[in-house]
Amino acid sequence: MSMQPKEPGEIPAETVRVARAAFRKGSLAIRIRDELGVLFTDEQFADLFPARGKPAWSPGRLALVLVLQFVEGLTDRQAAEAVRARIDFKYALGLELGDPGFDFSVLSEFRDRLAGADAGRQVLDGILAAAREKNLLAAGGKARTDSTHVLSAARALNWLEMVAETLRSALNAVALAAPDWLREVAGPDWFKHYATRAEDSRFPKARTKRDEVGLRTGADGMRLLAAVTSPDAPLGLRELEEVEILRQVWVQHFQLAGGEVVRRDPKDRPPGATRLVTPYDIEARGSVKRDTMWDGYKVHLTETCGEADAPNLVTNVVTTVATVPDSVMSETIHNGLAARDCLPGEHWVDAGYPTAAQVVIARTEHGVDLAGPMAADTTAQAGGGFGQDAFTIDWERERVTCPNGVASTQWHHRHSQQGLPVIRVRFNPADCRTCPSLRDCVSSPKAERREITLRRRAEHEAVQTARREQQTDAWKDRYKIRAGVEGTISQGVGRCGLRRSRYQGLAKTSLQHQLTGAAINLARIDAHLTETPRAHTRTSHFAALRPAG
DSSP states (O other): OOOOOOOOOOHHHHHHHHHHHHOOTTOHHHHHHHHHHHOOOOGGGGGGOSSSSSBOHHHHHHHHHHHHHHHOOOOOOHHHHHHHHHHHHHHHTTTOOOOOOOOHHHHHHHHHHHHTTTTTHHHHHHHHHHHHHHHHHOOOSSEEEEEEEEEEESSOOOHHHHHHHHHHHHHHHHHHHHHHHHHHSSSHHHHHHHHHHOOGGGSSSSSSHHHHHHHHHHHHHHHHHHHHSSSTTTTTTTTTTHHHHHHHHHHHHEETTTEEEOOOOGGGGGOTTOOOOOOTTOOOOEEEEETEEEEEEEEEEEEEEEOOEEEOOOEEEEEEETTTTGGOHHHHHHHHHHHHOOOOOOOEEOTTTOOHHHHHHHHOOOOOOOOEEOOOOOOOOSSGOOSSSSSHHHHHHHHHHHHTTTTTTTEEEOOOOTTTTEEEEEEOHHHHHHHTHHHHHHHHTTSSOOOEOOHHHHHHOOOOOOOOHTHHHHHHHGGGGGGHHHHHHHHHHHHTTBBBSSSSHHHHHHHHHHHHHHHHHHHHHHHHTTOOOOOOOOOOGGGGGGGGO
């Protein structure tokens, strides 16, 4: 398809007349068009289409359809039908009443183009730009961020299902590419075991029997891999994506020992960041957070907050695989906010985000006060009066003095096991051996001197300041504003299906989340226009009786 950018025109007069008559109180789609105007133009998406070919349906209008689809939780078929049949959609899109719309498959094709070019940000940017023009959004102020888990579009599989489905997927791909060759290679019982989808209910219940099934599947997979990589195999089989996935899964879970296929010990398997969990979504990863275990991704939502006369708008959305920790995401989030000119003065987060380095980088590079509970001192001596806070640090003279007045003798710049720059401080054993507090000061029963690992000065002082502040009632009262982002996640889950990915792969899942952020913003702008009050936190009747103290 090709695209010749066209300037958005006025809404046809007949569409205006019928819409005003049918929707006397308006609707979200009508109010958004009236208040925000044309949100997307064809020119914004011109680089996604070739200059020649069959004319494409207006990409600017398709972008708005995608957002409205997420606002109302519609399927592709329902969204395409709404464009064809609903008057308020035609009004928002500026279409004639008789416009037939498009086939529902056009939405999938357009999403592929957006995901391939990482153009989902442009959709959210369009909403934010319109909000800024209406003075509903401004830089500075306060923002808050939180993350939540996102389930993969592929169903969760236990280990037996995963290896069996991986082999079955590879067999189906090879059967399509070289059916006659596979018919000769396939084992006599392969059709019995791998012709239909693997279901846990079909596997034995006894542990020994399940282990036998797993090893049999492993041996069959090894046999297929040996066959497709042999000189006699048809060309191209080893390059099939499903065969490569089979190879990766088998390397991660099986090995040859004495000529037999055995299952790898858990300690010999790769870390979770590289381990495949399903053959149908190879970018999904397994992760655990407290009592929640899931296969899929993680999304970080940032929104404005604290302005009574403006809606809280989602200003940044970042999607990662499930294994990426929150503690490394602050800089990525701030870079995204800076690109949109949406950096806040105060950025409130939970305990998973702030680290010493992230707090310093946020302040020095972006002018943002990253505020959240800083982890307490967890060293063994912290509770006995000999934690790091009890030592006096002279940064200029590179010396540390202990609570008993003894000064350190060594100060070395090193790197931690994680590769972070640190300072190793050591005291003289001759000073420490005679100290009556030695056993309380060191963590090892055989240690003869105290050693301290310090962060760089800016990071150390940032941590100390944060720990002092977060003990005050004033800081705790200010921190209450962060809790509101939980409602945004709830709105995304309930209204837009945020909890589970609609699509396979990180790129399309990220696009889904950008569209979710845009949809939440439209819903909130509409609520602001209609003066709909924000919902209060629901409290049960019994919980309301809890004494204030």
